[in-house]
Amino acid sequence: MRAVLQRVTAAEVRVAGEIRGQIGAGLVALIGVERGDSAEDAAWLAAKIAQLRIFADTAGKMNLAIGALGGGVLAISQFTLLADTRRGNRPSFEPAERPAAAREMFDAFVRELRQQGCPVATGVFGADMQVQLTNDGPVTICLDSRHR
Numbered sequence: 140m141r142a143v144l145q146r147v148t149a150a151e152v153r154v155a156g157e158i159r160g161q162i163g164a165g166l167v168a169l170i171g172v173e174r175g176d177s178a179e180d181a182a183w184l185a186a187k188i189a190q191l192r193i194f195a196d197t198a199g200k201m202n203l204a205i206g207a208l209g210g211g212v213l214a215i216s217q218f219t220l221l222a223d224t225r226r227g228n229r230p231s232f233e234p235a236e237r238p239a240a241a242r243e244m245f246d247a248f249v250r251e252l253r254q255q256g257c258p259v260a261t262g263v264f265g266a267d268m269q270v271q272l273t274n275d276g277p278v279t280i281c282l283d284s285r286h287r
Contacts, residue, residue, distance in 0.1 A: 140170060140171065140172055140173065140176050140180045140181060140184045140244065140248065140283070140284045141170070141171040141173065141220045141221065141281070141282070141283050141284075142168050142169065142170050142171075142184055142188065142220075142281070142282040142283075143168075143169040143217075143220065143279065143280075143281050144166050144167070144168050144169075144188065144191070144193075144279065144280045144281075144282065145166065145167045145169075145272060145274055145277065145278070145279050146165075146166060146193055146194070146274070146275045146276055146277070146278035146279075147162070147164065147165060147166065147167050147213075147272045147273055147274060147275050148163070148164050148273045148275045149161075149162065149163050149164070149272070149273050150162050150165075150167045150213045150270065150271065150272035150273070151213070151270070151271050151272075152213060152215060152260075152261075152262040152268050152269070152270045152271075153268065153269045153271070154262065154263045154266045154267070154268055154269075159261075159262055159263055159268075160213055160260030160261050160262055161213070161260055162210070162211035162212065162213045162258070162260050163210065163211065164208060164210045164211075164275070165205055165208070165210030165211040165212055165213070165258075166188065166205060166210065166211075166212045166213070167212075167213045167215065167270065167272050168188060168212050168213065168214045168215070169215050169217040169220060170184075170214055170215065170216055170217060170220075170245055170248060171216075171217055171218055171219070171220030171221045171235065172216075172218070172221075172235065172236040172240070172241040172244040172245060173221050173234050173235065173236060173285070174234060174235070174236050174237075175236075176236060176244050176284065177244075178244075178247055179284075180244070180284035180285075181244055181247040181248040181251050181284075182247075182251045183284050183287065184248060184251075184282060184284050185248055185251035185252040185254070185255055185257075186251070186255060187282055188205070188212065188252060188255075188257070188282070189204065189205060189206065189252065189255035189256065189257050190204050190255075191204060191205070191280065192204050193278055193280060194207065194208045194210070201278075205257055206255075206256055206257065210258075211257065211258040211259065211260060212252060212257050212258070212259045212260070213259075213260050213261070213262075213270075213272075214245075214248070214249055214252065214259055214260070214261050214262075215261070215262045215268065215270055216241065216242070216245045216261075216262065216264045216265070218232060218235040218236075218241065219232070221234040221235040238265060241264075242264045242265070245264060246264075249261060
């Protein structure tokens, strides 16, 4: 599984103009599921995100995990993170998991993240979504469960 994390002061996701998920300070997590990803990948990624110390402590040093901040995660499924752009100018999405299996893995990731104690809001799997966020820092971190 791949994730692009953006530290935010606030974020929301809309589907057909309606807010479907929103958070205050925390993380926007764009999540891509690759063919062959397992429950182990979902658990590893959720634990890594919950424990990642990328929030400022009182000295202004990135030393706190999201739980210490009391922040939330806005998790958005995004198969385009698996784009293969090695040939030509049109991306191939062959590495991305098929929709039914990807949805199952995304849902497993969200459950694992909640079990880690993180409040999680989500968009709508497979929908055309508009994500609005205010970057904090900006701080952007990329994770891949296959490169632990």
